[in-house]
Amino acid sequence: MLWLYNIGIQLFGLIVRIFSLFNKKALLFIKGRTNIFEKIQTSLDSKKKYIWFHFASLGEFEQGRPVLEKIKQQYPTKSIVITFFSPSGYEVRKNYPLADAVFYLPLDTAKNAKKLISAINPELVIFTKYEFWYHYFKRLNSLEIPLFIISAIFRRDQVFFKWYGGLHRTILSFVDFFFVQNEESKNLLSSLGLQNASVSGDTRFDRVAENALAPNKIDLIEKFCKSSPVMIAGSTWMEDEQLLKHLILPNPGWKFIIAPHEIDDKHIAEVQQMIPLATKYSTLGNQDQNSQVLIIDNIGLLSSIYQYGSIAYIGGGFGAGIHNTLEAAAFGLPVIFGPRYDKFQEAKDLIDLRAAISIKDQHELMEAFHRFSKDQTVGIISKDYVSAKKGSTDQIVQYLSRYL
CATH class of the missing domain: 3.40.50.2000 (Glycogen Phosphorylase B;)
Structure with a gap:
């Protein structure tokens, strides 16, 4: 199944390139990843370790933002790198002041995972809610870099819980700990033999409550x-x-x-x-x-x-x-x-x-x-x-x- 996953990633990249000829978002997706590793290497200090936050898009950023800001508040000397998959997140938050740098996430290939993780040199990694990438997760696991998913939510109709979801279940096995939104999600992970989860709720509640106060x-x-x-x-x-x-x-x-x-x-x-x-x-x-x-x-x-x-x-x-x-x-x-x-x-x-x-x-x-x-x-x-x-x-x- 991994070969099919790899073909799917390459096919996705090709389709986005075609769409970029007439779609603004697709064009941003491609242009933002052009020479991405050169941008990363010139922006980061190779001697530092970073906390790496990844967000699919703007909504996930707002969801994970309370955790990022709380960490920065309690550990002000820590350095933070943010990656986004979608232009709607990157283009709005590319100058986010609490991050040392903000980048697009290169497509999930074994080569890209090796290069990106080496460039960021993360001490720990936090993904918010969605996005499960085989090569990135496997590389982090092999290097024993802790990986956490926050505000995760799972449903029985997802591929992880289907008979054909073996590769996706393997991706989940690379995660060190899941902070899930509800008991159903925890029980679903448990049904796969994954006990490394706790019900912590949804960080969006903290974010929106904070926003409403001021x-x-x-x-x-x-x-x-x-x-x-x-x-x-x-x-x-x-x-x-x-x-x-x-x-x-x-x-x-x-x-x-x-x-x-x-x-x-x-x-x-x-x-x-x-x-x-x-x-x-x-x-x-x-x-x-x-x-x-x-x-x-x-x-x-x-x-x-x-x-x-x-x-x-x-x-x-x-x-x-x-x-x-x-x-x-x-x-x-x-x-x-x-x-x-x-x-x-x-x-x-x-x-x-x-x-x-x-x-x-x-x-x-x-x-x-x-x-x-x-x-x-x-x-x-x-x-x-x-x-x-x-x-x-x-x-x-x-x-x-x-x-x-």
């Missing part, structure tokens, strides 16, 4: 919202936006802020065509403060924008799966999202608490909006839920301290 103030957003109730639609896709447009005219007393997941010019233009009276954040001026709809056309604001909301709509539920509900819940907002949320325990929990509603169509969206607009107590439930789930970061860092 959010960045955004003057333009504050002026736009004024004293109106506001619906914040975060990380939306076209399917979400086509539903949301029907809420606007029937609710003139409300303001709507839409933060699309994709903010390229083409998609922003499509949203503006769908909602002609909407104003873009990048061009927001005093004359636009009376607009009912604001489109956020840059990255990095959403987690702070939720502080101005009354209700949140979380996008992605009509595609691969919903995006981050916890950022909104931490500010005490009830949340609405599409039907594909089954991979997200927090979404299920919030529904059980009646602080979230999953919708399938325009009619159900209208009903959910009106229910939450009339009941302000559900927001308190959301906030209390997040607060009760804090503490994962301290548990993880306390365990890691024996290696630091």
Whole structure:
């Protein structure tokens, strides 16, 4: 099976190269890895050891960030290297101040694993939630460099637990310790004979709770919202936006802020065509403060924008799966999202608490909006839920301290 894995990695690289001819993200993926080892060698001190954090994308970075920052706080002399797989993580956090350097992760080949690990010279390695790479993990294991997965979550339908998942089970065997989100994940690992796991919860709760305590103030957003109730639609896709447009005219007393997941010019233009009276954040001026709809056309604001909301709509539920509900819940907002949320325990929990509603169509969206607009107590439930789930970061860092 390893030969098939290796062919798959090479094929993936080839496909991305083809896509890079007409896709901006794919182009960033390729360009960011050009001469990557020269960049790494000139950026790092070969005499130092580093703590290596890897994140698939921006969401995983925000998830693992509390652990990184706690380690840096307790061990300020430690040096940190971050790698990202996706451009959406690297391009936003390539200048992250607590890291000595930030790079793209080269594709998982035996040669790349040997070169990268030699260049970083890690004293320990921390991956967040996803991403299990055979050659990187095997090389770390052979060099006896401790490898940890934090905020991991496993489901029975994953390849690790299928009859044909032998290679992937081998990848798991290279991990020194798993910090998992729930008992189900721990039990699934145990069914494979892996007892090196503990239920520590999800570090995202620590991150969003911290953000909600001291959010960045955004003057333009504050002026736009004024004293109106506001619906914040975060990380939306076209399917979400086509539903949301029907809420606007029937609710003139409300303001709507839409933060699309994709903010390229083409998609922003499509949203503006769908909602002609909407104003873009990048061009927001005093004359636009009376607009009912604001489109956020840059990255990095959403987690702070939720502080101005009354209700949140979380996008992605009509595609691969919903995006981050916890950022909104931490500010005490009830949340609405599409039907594909089954991979997200927090979404299920919030529904059980009646602080979230999953919708399938325009009619159900209208009903959910009106229910939450009339009941302000559900927001308190959301906030209390997040607060009760804090503490994962301290548990993880306390365990890691024996290696630091």
